[in-house]
Amino acid sequence: MTRDAAEEAATTAGRQFDRLTPSQRGQHLVLLVACVVLVITGLPVLFHGGSMGEATVKLLGGASVRASLHRGGAIVLMGLCTWHLLYVMLSRRAHDDFLRVLPRAQDLREVCQAMRMYVGLATQGPRFGHFSYVEKLQYWAVGLGCGMMILSGLAMWLHDQVMLTLPKIWLDVAWIVHGRGAVFGFLAIIVWHLYNVHLRPGVFPMSTVWLTGKISEQQMRADHALEYEAITGAAPGNTATGTTAPTGPQASEGGGAP
Amino acid sequence: MALSGDIHGSSREGAWRARLTLSPHKRTPTRNQQRRAGRVGVLNLVALAAGQLLLLVASARAETRECLMCHSAPTISRTSAGSAQESVHVDESVLAASVHAKQQCTDCHTDIETVPHEPTEQQVRCDRCHDIVGQMGEAGAFGSGETQPPLAHAVTAPACTDCHGTHDIRPASDPESPTYRMNIPALCATCHAEPRFRAAYGPASGRGVKQYRASVHGQGLATDGLVVAAVCTDCHGTHDIRKVTDPRSPAARAHIPNTCAKCHVGIYKAYVRSVHGMASATGIADAPVCTDCHGEHAIRRPTDPESSVYPTHVAQTCGSCHEDETLQARYGLPGNRMATYLGSYHGVASKYGDAKVANCGTCHGAHDVLPSSDPRSAVNPQNIPRTCGRCHPGAGQNFALGTVHLQPSRKRDVGVFAVRVFYTIFIAALGGAFLVHIALDLIAWRRRAGRKRRGG
Numbered sequence: 001m002t003r004d005a006a007e008e009a010a011t012t013a014g015r016q017f018d019r020l021t022p023s024q025r026g027q028h029l030v031l032l033v034a035c036v037v038l039v040i041t042g043l044p045v046l047f048h049g050g051s052m053g054e055a056t057v058k059l060l061g062g063a064s065v066r067a068s069l070h071r072g073g074a075i076v077l078m079g080l081c082t083w084h085l086l087y088v089m090l091s092r093r094a095h096d097d098f099l100r101v102l103p104r105a106q107d108l109r110e111v112c113q114a115m116r117m118y119v120g121l122a123t124q125g126p127r128f129g130h131f132s133y134v135e136k137l138q139y140w141a142v143g144l145g146c147g148m149m150i151l152s153g154l155a156m157w158l159h160d161q162v163m164l165t166l167p168k169i170w171l172d173v174a175w176i177v178h179g180r181g182a183v184f185g186f187l188a189i190i191v192w193h194l195y196n197v198h199l200r201p202g203v204f205p206m207s208t209v210w211l212t213g214k215i216s217e218q219q220m221r222a223d224h225a226l227e228y229e230a231i232t233g234a235a236p237g238n239t240a241t242g243t244t245a246p247t248g249p250q251a252s253e254g255g256g257a258p
Numbered sequence: 259m260a261l262s263g264d265i266h267g268s269s270r271e272g273a274w275r276a277r278l279t280l281s282p283h284k285r286t287p288t289r290n291q292q293r294r295a296g297r298v299g300v301l302n303l304v305a306l307a308a309g310q311l312l313l314l315v316a317s318a319r320a321e322t323r324e325c326l327m328c329h330s331a332p333t334i335s336r337t338s339a340g341s342a343q344e345s346v347h348v349d350e351s352v353l354a355a356s357v358h359a360k361q362q363c364t365d366c367h368t369d370i371e372t373v374p375h376e377p378t379e380q381q382v383r384c385d386r387c388h389d390i391v392g393q394m395g396e397a398g399a400f401g402s403g404e405t406q407p408p409l410a411h412a413v414t415a416p417a418c419t420d421c422h423g424t425h426d427i428r429p430a431s432d433p434e435s436p437t438y439r440m441n442i443p444a445l446c447a448t449c450h451a452e453p454r455f456r457a458a459y460g461p462a463s464g465r466g467v468k469q470y471r472a473s474v475h476g477q478g479l480a481t482d483g484l485v486v487a488a489v490c491t492d493c494h495g496t497h498d499i500r501k502v503t504d505p506r507s508p509a510a511r512a513h514i515p516n517t518c519a520k521c522h523v524g525i526y527k528a529y530v531r532s533v534h535g536m537a538s539a540t541g542i543a544d545a546p547v548c549t550d551c552h553g554e555h556a557i558r559r560p561t562d563p564e565s566s567v568y569p570t571h572v573a574q575t576c577g578s579c580h581e582d583e584t585l586q587a588r589y590g591l592p593g594n595r596m597a598t599y600l601g602s603y604h605g606v607a608s609k610y611g612d613a614k615v616a617n618c619g620t621c622h623g624a625h626d627v628l629p630s631s632d633p634r635s636a637v638n639p640q641n642i643p644r645t646c647g648r649c650h651p652g653a654g655q656n657f658a659l660g661t662v663h664l665q666p667s668r669k670r671d672v673g674v675f676a677v678r679v680f681y682t683i684f685i686a687a688l689g690g691a692f693l694v695h696i697a698l699d700l701i702a703w704r705r706r707a708g709r710k711r712r713g714g
Contacts, residue, residue: 048606063612118698125702156603160650168660172674175603180681184688192692201703 469555598663
């Protein structure tokens, strides 16, 4: 094997594509930590009937420590959201990503294609660009979820100020929204996100995009065929889903950005 | 039966006999004549001089002195038929310090007429002088065993001397007296913390002493040295102690507010105006009295985390009646108060040990609790802003708009109910969609894997 051939083989087999910027990976990590803290300190309030909550609060160091930790987590989350919004507005790369994560009619078509493939009406699933509908759903669930949680959480945190202008029912609604929203967020992470980036055949045991920011060529062709073809100029069809890797229509990482 | 001790030396024997003959307290001529008979000796002359000297110094105590001739000997004892040897020693200094220092021995030991005397079986009767004894025998729990069936167990009711002492008896105002306020719990505990007492009356009977010692009253007395802290007798009475099931006992349910009011006047005044106090005053036995919320012997300071009225325990304490369906039906109490409280942030934080957060009493009041329909009630809609404002600065009428004990349903708190239903359906639908999508994805993957194995 010549030196050139060896180099070419190495580059072909190990070619990596940029997917997440260091800032996006940082945001993901902060979100992860904030969510873990908020869930651990928040669920005892939602599920207060049994002894689990009591044990958790005891472990955390008492009711006031729990409340302080939860509010600390909230401050981190609000800071993160500010960071993300500024990033989307000020960074060209992030702005492009944001435009690409906006929902389009194409997403619905891709959902239909996926369903046809799932029920056996088609042998091929949809071929995705930079973001699949799975990733978009994840992104917007997190984004809107954070918005709801921050709004309702702030209302309860600043209850005295809120009640200067609004009747108590708004706080009661905030209480419901915050509690139910937490359950939903928890489900979205445990069920949807962890399946798509951990357990899904093809990415198991874990997609490393959130750590390295890179996606492998193989994964790229399987999950983002259209984008791969656009970057490399490869012929369409060469990257058909189902032939290269045992992957479904889902992308390998959830959301790309929080 | 015989006297024993170191007084049997013949010369000393002679000496006291001689002195006795000269006693100024001659009950009857006959008795003195008897004493004189055959008691003449040389030493009598010496005794005569000594006796006259005593007469001059303390004529009133002369008879006591005569008794002490023998009874001051530390080893003097007697042996009654069928019982062990028993000391009959009397410490002169103890006697002198007692409230009966000026009394004669024979004032109590009335059956002793001659000296020396045979051991006597007659009990000292305090009621010869003290009227209080009559009251005791009449009705109190400390009356005679025969008239008090519950006390006719293995343990006999205490006699005067069990509490007051015998020769060392002191006034209750004397800090040395066992009946001095600060000594009373220990005094009662001599029986009520005794294993034999528990054996006779059941394990619960001794618990009160232990609980009292840890209570705010017991601690106030023992730790802080507050002589005004309540002791056993303040609530149970002294000579007229009765079982608490006896309606005449000051610790009987109906009398508890009055008994506590002996010290807690201000709280009593608030209580009698409250819905609880008014109900109790009209004879409704279900109405809570002081002890129902605060406990009895185990009563603690409200800031003590062990207290039944410690902020985080209040809901449980109020709930013990207000969550009782029988009582709810009988008095038209609104239901679901505790569940709705525990479901609110106040309740959750309280459950997790936040003592600053509102409990039942914070809003409804404690001793002065009134139904919300009463304009004086802290939770009357008119007073809500002021009541909430105690914790929530600037609380206005918005606090009164809406329900505090939220029970979302089709009938009430409809807005909150609708939001809750919407969210529940939304979460269930989306969560279901997630699961279905994942299942379909896995099925499709298996199908593709199968096709690949077949060479497809």
